[in-house]
Amino acid sequence: MRLTTFSDYSLRVLMYLGVHRGRLATIGEVARAYAVSENHLVKVVHHLARHGYVETLRGKGGGMRLARAPEAINVGEVVRGTEENLVLVECFDSETSNCRIGAACLLKGILARAVDAFFVALDDYTLADLLVTGPRLAAMLVLPDARPGRSAAQPAKSRH
Numbered sequence: 001m002r003l004t005t006f007s008d009y010s011l012r013v014l015m016y017l018g019v020h021r022g023r024l025a026t027i028g029e030v031a032r033a034y035a036v037s038e039n040h041l042v043k044v045v046h047h048l049a050r051h052g053y054v055e056t057l058r059g060k061g062g063g064m065r066l067a068r069a070p071e072a073i074n075v076g077e078v079v080r081g082t083e084e085n086l087v088l089v090e091c092f093d094s095e096t097s098n099c100r101i102g103a104a105c106l107l108k109g110i111l112a113r114a115v116d117a118f119f120v121a122l123d124d125y126t127l128a129d130l131l132v133t134g135p136r137l138a139a140m141l142v143l144p145d146a147r148p149g150r151s152a153a154q155p156a157k158s159r160h
Contacts, residue, residue: 024063
């Protein structure tokens, strides 16, 4: 099983914002920090904002920040919301499956249990758990052109 890039980037954005909670961050800043596509992050941030994980603020001095406390962001919930297709093998999708042994095969049930166990494990963690190495993460994600003076508490226009 492999998570999509969308899920990976979603978790990375949340971790970045969690490490830099005292200020607003921009999509460009996060893209540079991780050396990833800014265009792809636009879609990720839009999704995270629509689902209430991130608050985005428009205008000069705008940016984004966590909309919830890290303890209130469940990793399993985030991944479920970012993974469009959890069909590991053809037989998981009864509408498109052409599997000839489906009626006698036990593999589908075993793999379904494995996916369930995967999410049960992710459900045990919140964003706060991913941030316990916060100082080390912050040191790795330092950008010389980040705008540390922009406080996350500054009022700005909401995108909503």
